[in-house]
Amino acid sequence: MELIKEIKTMQKISQKEALGNKTIGFVPTMGYLHEGHLQLVEKAVEDNDTTVVSIFVNPTQFGPEEDYEEYPRDLKRDLDLLRERKVDYVFYPAVEDVYPEGYATYVQVEKGTDVLCGRSRPNHFKGVTTVVSKLFNMVRPHRAYFGQKDGQQLLIIRRMVDDLNMDIEVVACPTVREEGGLAMSSRNKYLSPEEREAALVINQTLQKAREWIEKGERDGWEVKKKMEREIKAEPLATLDYASVVSRENLQELGEIKGPIMIAIAAFIGSTRLIDNVWLEVN
Ligand code: PAF
Secondary structure, eight states: OEEEOOHHHHHHHHHHHHHTTOOEEEEEEOSSOOHHHHHHHHHHHHHOSEEEEEEOOOGGGSOTTSSTTTSOOOHHHHHHHHHHTTOSEEEOOOHHHHSOTTOOOOOOOOSSSSSTHHHHSTTHHHHHHHHHHHHHHHHOOSEEEEEGGGHHHHHHHHHHHHHTTOOOEEEEEOOOBOTTSOBOOGGGGGOOHHHHHHHHHHHHHHHHHHHHHHTTOOBHHHHHHHHHHHHHTSTTEEEEEEEEEETTTOOBOSBOOEEEEEEEEEEETTEEEEEEEEEEEO
16 A cells, blocks of 8 residues: 655556556545445445545635644554555645645535535535545546435535536445444544433434334425424534435425435534435335
C-alpha cells in the first residue's frame, strides 16, 4: 500500500492504471475509519483491480460553528486498517493543495440541498459536491463507494454525477450498525455511555416509522408528527428534523408513495447524529 500526498502523483498513477485497462474503485473518507467505511473499502477491493481510499477532512463542508478543528483524526490507525484490507493507494492531500490561495470554484447541486441536513447546515452540500468532484478529478475512478447512512449526500452525489455526465458508477452500500442499532459514525466517539444509550432512540423511531408505513399508513405528516413525538420524549435528544421524503427529489411527502427515505437528525447532548431507512411503497 502506498501513501500519496501530491495531487499530481495521484493523477499520474490513475492515468497509468487506466492505460493498463485497470478499473479503479474509490472510497472518499474523512478518516477516523470505522466498520462502515471498512465495508465500503472491502466492496471496492472486491469489485476493482485497484482501490484508492482518500482521507481528507474537508473544511468547506463544515459551518463556522461546527467541529472541523475537533473532527477526530488518527492517520496511523487508519493506515493500519487499510493495509489489512489490501488497499493499493491511500490519497492524503493537504488542505492548502486542495484549496490553494485564490481558490474560487464550487460545485452546487441546486435541488435537494436546502432541505433536511441542508436546512441546518446551509453550505454543507456545496462543500461536499465541490470536494467530491475535485477528488474525482484527482483519482479518476470507475466506481465510487458511498454509505447509505449519509442518504441525502448519496442522492445529491448521484444527481451531480448524472447532471455533469461524470463517467463514474456510484455504488451505495448499506448502513453498518453497532449492537443496539446505532448507525456507525466517526462522531459516535463524542458520545458518553449515557448518550450512546439515548442515541438508540433514533434508529428505534425509524424502525417504528417503517412499521407504521408497512402496516398501511400513507400520511407523511402523521408519520412525521409521531416520529417527532418519539424523539422529543428522549430527554437527552434535541430534534433537528424527522421527515419522510421522496428519494427522487428529497421533498417531503404528504402522501407516502414510491421510493422513499425516512430520515432523522438529532443532537444527542451536543453531538449531531443522522440516520435513515429506505423503503419502496406502492
Ligand atoms: O461522507 C464523508 O465522509 C464526506 O462527506 C466525503 C464524502 C468524504 C466528502 O468529504
